[in-house]
Amino acid sequence: MEAMDKEAYEIKKDSMTRAGETKENKLMKKEVRIPILGVIEESETLTGNERYFLDHYPHGEGAYLVKIGSCYKELRDVHIRNEKTPNDRIKCDFSIYPIRSSAIVEEIKKEHEATLKDYIEECCVKILTSVNANRDDVRNVDEKMSVLIKQLASDITCLKKALNSIKEDGVASGNGISEKTLLGALEIVTKKDNNMANENKIIAYKGFDKDFKCRDFLYEVGKTYEMNGNIKCCNRGFHACESPMEVFDHYDMLTSRFAEVEQSGEIDKENNSTKICSSRIRIKAELKLADIINLGVEWLKEITMPSKIKANNSSNDGDYAQIGSSGDSAKIGSSGDSAKIGSSGDSAKIGSSGDYAQIGSSGYSAQIGSSGDSAKIGSSGYYAQIDSSGQNSVVMCAGYDSKAKAAIGSWITLTEWKSIGDIWKPICVKTEQVDGSRIKADTYYKLIDGKFKEVE
Template sequence: MAAKKKTAEATPVIRAIKAFDQNLKCRDFQFAIGETFTHVGTVKACEGGFHAITGHPLAVFGYYPPAGTRFCLVEQSGATDTDDGEKTASEILKVGQEIGLSALVQEAVKWVQERSTPEGETATGTRGAASSTGYQGAASSTGDYGAASSTGTRGAASSTGTRGAASSTGDYGAASSTGTRGAASSTGTRGAASSTGDQGAAMASGFEGRVMGADGNALFAIERETWNGPIVSIASGIVGQDGIKAGAWYQAKSGKLVEVQP
């Protein structure tokens, strides 16, 4: 069983990524940002303990979808156990800062660069371009007029510069645009696109794709019969108008943007 209590941090400390539902719960256990929790009982991967991603940050998409999920930086300590090097169970978990998709992509880019593997790229100059084609890859563009593209499964693309573009075409991928007049596009199955900068746009054209935006951003979504089936309907709208809420995720259903829960 798991119990919450304040505890002194043990060493060594493992920095990790953890996903939660919209209520900051995981497996019905209630967490809180800034608090430390201790598991009582056996610590074993997939069996007992608080689990978090200690491998490639985008591996979190294997357990929680990009849309409708909350992500936090966490610290694990005390007794730990891992069975695959990707996820780790720990006795003690401290929940730190909450991050969005864009920051999660940045974490993935950092992870890749530190290991000198070609799974992700970053572009920081004006009109720069970054492309990622590998499984769980990450592409980040931070300069104005930049472009980031991710085509691998569970990949992520982030564009933070003015008029930048982020595109994710792989299944379960995520595209995030935070710059002014930016665009985020997700075409893979169950992908997610978010546009949170001023006057931006988010589009999802894959099966069960989701879109989200800040006030004033445009949302476009396509409804498909199956993952490779024909288009059933399309829907569009502007966040802040006609009942479309900022920060909420939407899918196209019967020609309308319908809010969906995680």
């Protein structure tokens, strides 16, 4: 899809306050028109360096309204620096114009949403015109083209109903729809054919080496790859894992790169794991190690929701158990192998003695213990305490003031947070292997000033 044409929005700048002026006279009357390419959202945990790469901005150079966390903070004018990194990522610089008025933000959002709606309607008109022009020739085209034209006509009817609903609800009202929703609607009329649109698509996670290669094949973010032949796990096809944590079974945490992918086409799944093999794969976005940790916790919470498992027992001794809890002060125990345990409540106590356990917790003050080998343990809540005594395990703490200990040969990832202004932000994420010398076994560590420090 071509980048959207630039729209102009009006903002007012605060003027310098003269002695004796009233509050009402502190606004300049001069209007400044700034071209806006779109709206981007950034996590409060996004590292500063990522903002200086052009692929962070979906439409390239230009001005963007930036939402950081839950608040709209600034207008950002992005321009290319004409400098590339070793992996060919283009660097950029930008100027920042802080926005202190929520009213201005709302006006910019309303105009932007309205413009996107108009753009979609234009696409509908063009496609509908094309379909109508070809109705008389349907008998002369092959069966596949006939199906496609009929499907396009059906899609346009559905989209026009959606647009009429948008008009009735009022895009410019306080309950308008988001840019993501509008662009999602536009994808309906740009899909290639009916079969591709209706096929099964699976979101998964894939590892690569430092050059973004897998088995010597170079991948690129945003591209789609296809393969013919008999698709079978560990034999032929594109491989990835539905569990973000399972990716660490195949790629080293420190030297590898990771991405969220979309798998489709012919699909084959491996038994007793989340590994997936497909004939088609799309590389959606590159992920940092901290992203993988948080996604792993959320994935475990999702698959262990009571509505997705047959029983939500507080104790489960069988292999391949799936245990989920959302209440505070939960006590969860599992002794079977390959258990998947997810908890979102505060002050949870989780214990697992089976091998290959996957444990995720997002609540505050979680206490997690695991004695099985090859465990993968992730926590995104504050004040987590993780104890792993099994061999070859991976322990990951993304939350503030968390601590962890593990056995020799295992890996520990810790995060250091700092209050910047009124916002707590992660300033360092570091991974170390427990070697028994520099990083001791059965010893709690926190990340302080960018270094692993022993704590009680």
